[in-house]
Amino acid sequence: MVRSRAAVVAGAAELLLNDGPGAVTIDAVVQRTGVARSTIYRHFPTSTDVLRAAVEAVLPVSVPGESGDDDGERPNPTQLRDALRRRLRATADHLVGGAWTRALPALLELVARDPSLEEHRAQIVARHREPLLDLLRVVRDAGLLPADADLAVVADRLLGPLFYRRLVSGEPLTHELCDHLVDTVLTPGDPR
Amino acid sequence: MVRSRAAVVAGAAELLLNDGPGAVTIDAVVQRTGVARSTIYRHFPTSTDVLRAAVEAVLPVSVPGESGDDDGERPNPTQLRDALRRRLRATADHLVGGAWTRALPALLELVARDPSLEEHRAQIVARHREPLLDLLRVVRDAGLLPADADLAVVADRLLGPLFYRRLVSGEPLTHELCDHLVDTVLTPGDPR
DNA sequence: TCAGTACGAGACAGTATCGTACCGAAAGGG
DNA sequence: CCCTTTCGGTACGATACTGTCTCGTACTGA
Numbered sequence: 386m387v388r389s390r391a392a393v394v395a396g397a398a399e400l401l402l403n404d405g406p407g408a409v410t411i412d413a414v415v416q417r418t419g420v421a422r423s424t425i426y427r428h429f430p431t432s433t434d435v436l437r438a439a440v441e442a443v444l445p446v447s448v449p450g451e452s453g454d455d456d457g458e459r460p461n462p463t464q465l466r467d468a469l470r471r472r473l474r475a476t477a478d479h480l481v482g483g484a485w486t487r488a489l490p491a492l493l494e495l496v497a498r499d500p501s502l503e504e505h506r507a508q509i510v511a512r513h514r515e516p517l518l519d520l521l522r523v524v525r526d527a528g529l530l531p532a533d534a535d536l537a538v539v540a541d542r543l544l545g546p547l548f549y550r551r552l553v554s555g556e557p558l559t560h561e562l563c564d565h566l567v568d569t570v571l572t573p574g575d576p577r
Numbered sequence: 578m579v580r581s582r583a584a585v586v587a588g589a590a591e592l593l594l595n596d597g598p599g600a601v602t603i604d605a606v607v608q609r610t611g612v613a614r615s616t617i618y619r620h621f622p623t624s625t626d627v628l629r630a631a632v633e634a635v636l637p638v639s640v641p642g643e644s645g646d647d648d649g650e651r652p653n654p655t656q657l658r659d660a661l662r663r664r665l666r667a668t669a670d671h672l673v674g675g676a677w678t679r680a681l682p683a684l685l686e687l688v689a690r691d692p693s694l695e696e697h698r699a700q701i702v703a704r705h706r707e708p709l710l711d712l713l714r715v716v717r718d719a720g721l722l723p724a725d726a727d728l729a730v731v732a733d734r735l736l737g738p739l740f741y742r743r744l745v746s747g748e749p750l751t752h753e754l755c756d757h758l759v760d761t762v763l764t765p766g767d768p769r
Numbered sequence: 770t771c772a773g774t775a776c777g778a779g780a781c782a783g784t785a786t787c788g789t790a791c792c793g794a795a796a797g798g799g
Numbered sequence: 800c801c802c803t804t805t806c807g808g809t810a811c812g813a814t815a816c817t818g819t820c821t822c823g824t825a826c827t828g829a
Binding site: 770771772773774775776777778779780781782783784785786787788789790791792793794795796797798799 | 801802803804808812814815816818819821822824827828
């Protein structure tokens with residue numbers, strides 16, 4: 386009973402990532418997973434619920450971990466800057482290679498259409514930004530950011546260009562760009 | 578001949594904006610516009626082409642004009658900074674109120690699914706960024722940006738956070754944010 | 770007046786998806 | 800060994816959309 390449900394969700398998630406939300410069809414899930422229609426409808430009241438479960442299953446997974454830097458050491462500025470660079474690079478890599486590339490447009494479309502998914506979107510984004518905000522807090526306490534800096538805005542300045550390039554302009558995400566963004570945020574006296 | 582085609586495109590665009598790309602159906606366009614099926618198929622080979630025309634019709638319109646600053650006057654730095662602020666504010670307003678809010682997720686979904694639309698996306702983005710890049714070129718020539726600054730990256734740093742907020746995080750776009758972004762880009766010696 | 774054209778109206782077959790209903794096989798407990 | 804639960808396998812009706820086709824009408828210029 387649990388197994389078949391999990392298979393349905395997994396198959397629907399694959400379809401969502403590979404072919405978009407429009408491809409998450411009962412028939413497609415049946416054919417992909419081998420689970421019978423009747424079984425699917427025994428677990429989910431309607432096909433929309435299957436899609437929701439797939440969205441829920443896909444997106445939280447793709448939040449990059451990369452913690453463990455928070456060892457209470459009292460790192461020096463250079464270490465902090467490098468940590469921030471690594472974090473942003475990891476985010477960029479995740480944005481390029483991971484499920485986000487496929488799932489994000491689908492999720493945005495779904496949210497634009499179904500406001501009841503808005504809550505999920507907020508949770509997902511919050512979970513995504515949290516590690517970065519934690520790191521930025523440390524960075525600010527270390528004096529690398531103004532004490533009154535709005536960390537949310539700083540996060541926007543770091544993540545925004547990455548997402549913009551990935552989603553909108555289609556330009557490549559390089560590690561150089563990440564480092565450059567970190568520099569523009571961190572050291573107010575370093576132009577370019 | 579022109580009238581009915583225009584009506585089809587307009588109706589399809591409305592459907593695209595109101596109910597998403599999945600709602601752009603021949604039947605729906607017929608019912609909305611009063612144009613007959615046969616007429617639609619006389620103008621467009623397939624329903625996908627109707628959708629393409631709708632996308633094309635919606636998005637270029639929403640590129641804000643706001644030119645006319647280019648009068649070869651030789652403006653002073655304050656004027657340039659204000660012009661950049663106005664331009665970014667206009668972009669933000671357009672992002673909030675205009676068709677972009679609805680159309681962009683739809684377009685991103687379409688592009689993710691149909692690679693042949695990639696070209697359209699690139700054109701649209703280019704047309705969207707061009708005025709900003711022109712302005713940035715003037716700004717750089719005036720010495721408000723480093724002479725070797727990569728204007729594309731500067732544009733990313735201005736537009737990225739706006740699009741990120743609008744598309745991903747859902748946070749509000751304020752004029753203060755726009756001004757702040759302009760400040761972080763322009764004056765390398767002004768932190769916060 | 771007449772022919773050409775653009776257009777509306779709608780029928781039609783083909784396909785895809787949905788959700789339901791019914792049947793039979795496999796498995797596990799009593 | 801039987802009985803209940805769980806599940807796969809279809810068959811089915813109901814829609815919705817597509818693309819093609821035919822027919823009738825209004826306009827337009829020679």
